[in-house]
Amino acid sequence: MTRYEHLARLLAERIEQGLYQSGERLPSVRSLSSEHGVSISTVQQAYNHLEDRGLIQPRPRSGYFVAPRRAQPPLPRLTQPVQRPVEVTHWDAIRELLDARHSPEMIALGGGTPDLTQPTIRPLWREMQRIIQHEETCLSGYDDMAGTLALRQQVARLMLDGGSALTTDDIVITSGCQEAISVAVRAICQPGDVVAVESPSFHGTMQILRGYGVKVLEVPTDSQSGISLEALEMALEQWPVKAVILVASCNNPQGFIMPPARKQALLSLARRFDIAIIEDDVYGELAFSYPRPETIKSLDHEGRVVLCSSFSKTLAPGLRVGWIVPGRWRDRVLHMKYIGTGSTAVVTQLAVAAFIRNGHYHRHLRRLRQHYQRNYEDFRCRIRSDFPCGVCVSRPQGGFLMWLELPESLDSVCISRELRAQQVQIAPGTIFSASGKYRNCLRLNYASAFNEQTARALRLIGNVIAHHLAAQAGA
Amino acid sequence: MTRYEHLARLLAERIEQGLYQSGERLPSVRSLSSEHGVSISTVQQAYNHLEDRGLIQPRPRSGYFVAPRRAQPPLPRLTQPVQRPVEVTHWDAIRELLDARHSPEMIALGGGTPDLTQPTIRPLWREMQRIIQHEETCLSGYDDMAGTLALRQQVARLMLDGGSALTTDDIVITSGCQEAISVAVRAICQPGDVVAVESPSFHGTMQILRGYGVKVLEVPTDSQSGISLEALEMALEQWPVKAVILVASCNNPQGFIMPPARKQALLSLARRFDIAIIEDDVYGELAFSYPRPETIKSLDHEGRVVLCSSFSKTLAPGLRVGWIVPGRWRDRVLHMKYIGTGSTAVVTQLAVAAFIRNGHYHRHLRRLRQHYQRNYEDFRCRIRSDFPCGVCVSRPQGGFLMWLELPESLDSVCISRELRAQQVQIAPGTIFSASGKYRNCLRLNYASAFNEQTARALRLIGNVIAHHLAAQAGA
Ligand SMILES: Cc1ncc(COP(=O)(O)O)c(C=O)c1O
Ligand SMILES: Cc1ncc(COP(=O)(O)O)c(C=O)c1O
Numbered sequence: 001m002t003r004y005e006h007l008a009r010l011l012a013e014r015i016e017q018g019l020y021q022s023g024e025r026l027p028s029v030r031s032l033s034s035e036h037g038v039s040i041s042t043v044q045q046a047y048n049h050l051e052d053r054g055l056i057q058p059r060p061r062s063g064y065f066v067a068p069r070r071a072q073p074p075l076p077r078l079t080q081p082v083q084r085p086v087e088v089t090h091w092d093a094i095r096e097l098l099d100a101r102h103s104p105e106m107i108a109l110g111g112g113t114p115d116l117t118q119p120t121i122r123p124l125w126r127e128m129q130r131i132i133q134h135e136e137t138c139l140s141g142y143d144d145m146a147g148t149l150a151l152r153q154q155v156a157r158l159m160l161d162g163g164s165a166l167t168t169d170d171i172v173i174t175s176g177c178q179e180a181i182s183v184a185v186r187a188i189c190q191p192g193d194v195v196a197v198e199s200p201s202f203h204g205t206m207q208i209l210r211g212y213g214v215k216v217l218e219v220p221t222d223s224q225s226g227i228s229l230e231a232l233e234m235a236l237e238q239w240p241v242k243a244v245i246l247v248a249s250c251n252n253p254q255g256f257i258m259p260p261a262r263k264q265a266l267l268s269l270a271r272r273f274d275i276a277i278i279e280d281d282v283y284g285e286l287a288f289s290y291p292r293p294e295t296i297k298s299l300d301h302e303g304r305v306v307l308c309s310s311f312s313k314t315l316a317p318g319l320r321v322g323w324i325v326p327g328r329w330r331d332r333v334l335h336m337k338y339i340g341t342g343s344t345a346v347v348t349q350l351a352v353a354a355f356i357r358n359g360h361y362h363r364h365l366r367r368l369r370q371h372y373q374r375n376y377e378d379f380r381c382r383i384r385s386d387f388p389c390g391v392c393v394s395r396p397q398g399g400f401l402m403w404l405e406l407p408e409s410l411d412s413v414c415i416s417r418e419l420r421a422q423q424v425q426i427a428p429g430t431i432f433s434a435s436g437k438y439r440n441c442l443r444l445n446y447a448s449a450f451n452e453q454t455a456r457a458l459r460l461i462g463n464v465i466a467h468h469l470a471a472q473a474g475a
Numbered sequence: 476m477t478r479y480e481h482l483a484r485l486l487a488e489r490i491e492q493g494l495y496q497s498g499e500r501l502p503s504v505r506s507l508s509s510e511h512g513v514s515i516s517t518v519q520q521a522y523n524h525l526e527d528r529g530l531i532q533p534r535p536r537s538g539y540f541v542a543p544r545r546a547q548p549p550l551p552r553l554t555q556p557v558q559r560p561v562e563v564t565h566w567d568a569i570r571e572l573l574d575a576r577h578s579p580e581m582i583a584l585g586g587g588t589p590d591l592t593q594p595t596i597r598p599l600w601r602e603m604q605r606i607i608q609h610e611e612t613c614l615s616g617y618d619d620m621a622g623t624l625a626l627r628q629q630v631a632r633l634m635l636d637g638g639s640a641l642t643t644d645d646i647v648i649t650s651g652c653q654e655a656i657s658v659a660v661r662a663i664c665q666p667g668d669v670v671a672v673e674s675p676s677f678h679g680t681m682q683i684l685r686g687y688g689v690k691v692l693e694v695p696t697d698s699q700s701g702i703s704l705e706a707l708e709m710a711l712e713q714w715p716v717k718a719v720i721l722v723a724s725c726n727n728p729q730g731f732i733m734p735p736a737r738k739q740a741l742l743s744l745a746r747r748f749d750i751a752i753i754e755d756d757v758y759g760e761l762a763f764s765y766p767r768p769e770t771i772k773s774l775d776h777e778g779r780v781v782l783c784s785s786f787s788k789t790l791a792p793g794l795r796v797g798w799i800v801p802g803r804w805r806d807r808v809l810h811m812k813y814i815g816t817g818s819t820a821v822v823t824q825l826a827v828a829a830f831i832r833n834g835h836y837h838r839h840l841r842r843l844r845q846h847y848q849r850n851y852e853d854f855r856c857r858i859r860s861d862f863p864c865g866v867c868v869s870r871p872q873g874g875f876l877m878w879l880e881l882p883e884s885l886d887s888v889c890i891s892r893e894l895r896a897q898q899v900q901i902a903p904g905t906i907f908s909a910s911g912k913y914r915n916c917l918r919l920n921y922a923s924a925f926n927e928q929t930a931r932a933l934r935l936i937g938n939v940i941a942h943h944l945a946a947q948a949g950a
Contacts, residue, residue: 091810095620095809098617098620098813099619099620111617112617113616113617116612116615116616121615122611125607125611125614128607128822129604129607129608132600132603132604132607133604136597136600137591139600139791139793140591140596140791140792140793140794141588141591141791141792141793142573142586142587142588142787142792142793143793144574145570145573145574175650175795175816175817175819175820176816176817178813178814178815178816178817179815179816179817182814182815182816186686191666191688204813204814204817207810207813207814208814210814211661211810211811211814212814213666312617316614316615316616317615317616317617317817318614318615318616318617318618318820318821318822319615319820319822320650320816320817320818320819320820321820334570335566335682335686336686338573338653338679338682339653339657339679339682339683339685339686339687340653340654340657340815340816341650341651341653341654341657341795341815341816342650342651342653342654342679342792342795343795344650344795345650345793345794345795345796345820345823346793347603347793347794347822347823348820348822348823
């Protein structure tokens with residue numbers, strides 16, 4: 001952290017703790033400079049930063065003042081999805097979202113792309129160069145169906161961080177987490193089966209279920225503790241559920257980490273009703289706290305949990321390298337992997353393996369975690385100052401996605417269309433429900449470094465929401 | 476072609492045409508040397524080569540003689556599969572085959588791997604190096620669902636060679652041809668549907684059908700002209716067939732190219748019964764004759780034909796880059812692609828695009844075509860001299876696979892097991908049938924340059940077959 005960032009953080013904490021009250025004048029630049037033994041320009045930078053975050057306001061010729069105190073936005077409420085199995089819809093809205101990610105003018109706060117600008121990722125490409133130079137002949141042939149051994153070894157090491165001791169035979173490499181989930185669903189389910197999911201939940205997973213003719217049972221989910229076990233239990237009593245799919249660590253879209261005791265309770269429930277758990281851990285390594293949370297998989301001793309993950313969120317989605325730990329479904333998973341894509345490209349697998357083996361991966365993760373946490377704080381401040389009251393905001397514990405619940409009457413599909421016309425992309429809530437719920441919700445991506453442009457985009461979002469609210473009130 | 480190869484070819488032709496009769500003495504090394512104006516050692520190399528191929532035999536101190544004339548082996552008969560829809564089996568045998576490809580001692584004549592040692596492929600890796608150096612930032616993000624535009628442009632150019640004028644929007648990039656077929660089947664069929672295939676046909680396709688609960692109707696197929704249109708018509712009258720899948724150009728496993736008139740007739744049949752055609756063109760660019768055969772797709776003006784292909788047979792399967800031309804099923808194909816793998820890795824796509832754009836691809840293809848044709852001739856000669864009578868052999872017109880039909884009573888599963896113990900891998904015929912037919916057939920891969928080792932392997936195969944035949948006759 002630079003000097004000015006350190007100072008800014010200190011001041012932000014004092015404001016947060018109420019040591020400087022709303023509307024109060026802050027120390028002059030000169031006095032702070034001598035108090036902290038830093039240069040005038042460092043203090044000025046710190047103040048600029050706090051101003052950008054909306055925490056303080058300058059007044060001409062009188063210095064800086066604490067911005068009017070705004071309460072922390074409330075959390076979204078426990079969700080209340082339709083309580084019966086439904087077929088998934090909304091493919092068109094998702095295609096619109098996915099297609100928009102390639103417009104260069106757009107400020108993309110709607111997608112699932114991580115920050116790709118961190119310098120700690122560069123050794124990945126150097127490793128790939130080296131592999132092409134030295135191992136050209138290994139790159140050409142058909143790979144082992146389960147994936148390159150060198151990579152499975154490294155993935156086994158990573159899985160230790162989440163609490164699982166695995167052998168290379170327990171791991172099958174996939175073309176991203178999407179293929180891992182896809183293969184898991186086809187290995188476990190038949191068309192017509194019912195699968196329970198968190199609600200809201202990742203649109204890609206729901207589209208997989210739709211594509212294979214599997215029905216979705218959306219389960220009420222709390223924005224801080226995750227899927228409601230009480231609601232899930234009731235659902236399992238009522239419906240012939242085959243599996244539950246969830247993102248229990250650094251959830252997409254809400255950002256929560258399910259507490260360990262609840263993970264354990266979920267596993268017990270799955271055993272009682274003899275259902276499979278498909279654990280999507282694609283964000284699990286991006287928890288703000290260290291060490292990373294333990295996976296549900298780590299609690300499982302009977303191969304009931306199938307873990308799916310990838311390097312798309314921690315390295316680069318363009319690599320298409322992921323993995324699955326198929327537990328008791330290994331044979332069927334291999335068959336589904338074979339018929340889906342045969343095997344995975346070799347050069348990308350070897351590059352990732354070398355990147356991990358040579359220590360670059362953990363360095364990169366450390367940096368990403370700090371980066372995302374800082375961005376989240378910046379976003380939170382901005383939303384607090386720029387968004388109208390009544391907007392509920394989730395409090396992510398990792399990853400780079402947050403979930404907003406607007407007053408019931410607002411329509412995020414309209415709002416996102418208006419914003420798109422102004423080159424700001426958000427994800428409307430509807431795509432996170434199988435049944436078209438969450439029209440008043442939206443998801444924001446805070447992966448990219450907070451800057452002028454982002455600040456402007458958030459202001460714009462706040463304005464559009466305020467405008468819609470006012471229009472409703474007037475109507 | 477080198478001088479000695481040229482001379483060897485000339486002599487082989489003369490033997491073939493009967494200008495030199497079986498048992499006849501060939502000209503001395505010295506006289507051939509002066510007749511053709513080449514060195515003594517060139518003639519000697521040519522004679523060695525013909526000897527390796529089993530066409531001539533040396534006799535101590537008397538020179539070379541034409542080997543005892545063996546008739547060209549007969550063609551396999553029109554196949555007679557079960558004439559009703561069945562469920563596919565035999566996954567275990569395929570896994571055995573696929574796993575064996577990684578044993579380094581094995582002489583692998585059973586797999587589908589192309590020759591990877593041609594120097595004309597090297598620019599591919601240089602292009603990849605360059606791309607990593609100069610376009611690092613383009614490689615990281617999520618790709619367009621349909622694939623990288625630069626590659627789709629090049630694929631559109633290639634498709635012209637097969638007779639189709641397409642735009643980049645008509646093409647979707649996939650992770651190999653396997654994903655292309657998989658996506659096509661899921662876009663067109665529902666579980667329980669019936670799909671017609673050539674019999675014998677590629678095991679990967681049949682496993683896809685099995686994986687999605689689609690039934691297979693195996694249609695009698697001629698080893699030179701392809702699927703029997705008469706049998707197909709009868710089948711279409713009798714069963715509710717949704718689609719037909721075929722490898723019409725350089726078939727796997729038989730090597731035929733369906734004549735253009737039959738391709739046209741097939742399309743008319745498909746129109747009459749309103750079924751889809753999934754055309755697997757993965758070997759189409761490897762036809763021995765130039766220009767390459769036209770695709771069925773090129774005859775289709777209503778989007779009824781879905782073409783699937785990849786660079787696995789012409790470049791390197793480890794790249795996992797293929798494509799699909801989805802015709803009227805574009806939206807469903809994109810959905811299936813999205814839910815299966817999301818998108819395809821970027822760095823491999825860009826490398827292939829640059830390789831084609833810079834002229835390396837057509838150079839490489841030209842070399843491969845010659846290489847495979849030469850290998851095929853070497854194999855054919857060897858089989859003719861080393862295999863017992865009564866073995867029928869297909870006559871490939873392209874690609875690197877040939878199909879052998881042994882006398883009815885022989886069991887290629889046993890034979891392949893015996894051969895494996897001696898480090899020779901072949902593909903038993905059963906995996907090319909949904910219903911376990913072709914136990915007396917096998918497929919050989921002649922992709923790798925013919926050498927001592929291959930000659931030994933073929934001799935071994937011939938011996939084991941002869942041994943089984945003798946045992947049968949004795950029993
Ligand atoms: C929760 C979740 N699972 C899976 C995926 C897909 O990951 P990949 O890009 O590795 O296929 C995503 C991507 O957005 C995701 O958010
Ligand atoms: C006829 C046929 N189609 C498709 C494939 C699969 O190709 P790919 O490796 O590109 O997935 C093969 C590979 O053996 C094949 O022989």
